[in-house]
Amino acid sequence: MIVNNSLDEVKKRENSLKVIKNIVIDKGREKLFDLTGLSGGFIASDEELSLLETYIGPAVFEELLQVEGINHMGGEKILPLNRTSSGILATILALVEKDSTVVHYLAKLPAHPSIPRSCEIVGANYEEYDDFNEFNIPENTSLIVITGSTMDHQVIDEDEFKEIISSAHERDIPVLVDDASGARLRTVIFNQEKACDLGADIVITSTDKLMPGPRGGLMAGKEKYLDQIKIKANQFGLEAQPPSILAMVNGLKNFTEDNLLKSFDRKEDLLNLLNENFEMFELTPTGVMVTPEKLASELNAENDLSPDDIAFIFAMILLKDEGIITIPAVSMPGASATIRFDLSTSDAFRLELDELNQKIIDSFNKLSEVVSDKEKCHEIVFE
DSSP states (O other): OOOOSHHHHHHHHHHHHHHHHHHHHHTOGGGOEEOSSOOOOOOOOHHHHTTOSTTHHHHHHHHHHHHHHHHHHOSSEEEEESOHHHHHHHHHHHHOOTTOEEEEEOSSSOOOTHHHHHHHHHTOEEEEESOGGGOOOOTTEEEEEEESBOTTOOBOOHHHHHHHHHHHHHTTOOEEEEOTTHHHIIIIISOOOOTTTTTOSEEEEETTSSSSOOSOEEEEEOHHHHHHHHHHHHHTTOBOOHHHHHHHHHHHHHOOSHHHHHHHHHHHHHHHHHTTTOSOOEEETTEEEEOHHHHHHHOOSOOOOOHHHHHHHHHHHHHHHHOEEOHHHHOOTTOOOOEEEETTSTTGGGSOHHHHHHHHHHHHHHHHHHTTOHHHHHHHHHO
């Protein structure tokens, strides 16, 4: 094993950020291609930046965020948080009692680790399902969680979405929707309704996923629940700060569906190119991906590494040699090791598909050469 625990994942991320910084300094930003779909941004004018004081910033921008946030997500009220995971934690702190049960449904396991970890903090039981026929709500359930789109962009069926919400409300159980990328992916690509319009009580999205906003969490929903959650967020320092609130407002104002729709058209062409040399790639809603297991099976070289290790090595080669940023290179501990090439990012439109295809081929060939050398693989990931 190369990456054995959360500390190793942190060290891997730290190394990736050093690589990114060095590429920017030595070669320029234009030599980096962020294909994570999480590239986000910070849009602000000089006049707006001058208002980012501790109390003036929230006074000016929080009201604007209510308007833009409700327009984007629906609901009665908006709550900005410093991350989506922060919003999930604040919700569970506010609404879930010790020894009660949180039930989670998603299109495909695994769940984002912030959900079971938050349950562990409050001493709650946690159950998760990705088979609708097995989904069950125990008697002591205090919260239902639905993931609109998984870490690997598997999207929930809208009929199942509605039925789970209906079942929860029949028993007066609130529903939290983790719609990190789904708030845009589900609605734009799959033509589903906003989660609040489907009846969800609380919805949270990531403001850097598939939109030009900062890394942060934007919560929408029923005022009675968001008020309780806001108390916990403020108590534990989970709320978004003025710069993030400003960037959220402008990220929402500048979000358009065009890049998502264009990526939908390009992904088939990229897959066709990749299929000339590989059997491991599959489509996502906005690009292509390869799972650690399929990546490992595509290799002919002998090795004793785990599929996740191989994915981390591949991601680091893509970054170091080709300037391509993928999620496994820069992810937080517990995130999926699946490598996605998201074509909705602005950087993706700077790359011709033939060029991207060749970068992937060259990186895979390098992976094949080094995967049997564990010491070399360790160096690629951590040095």
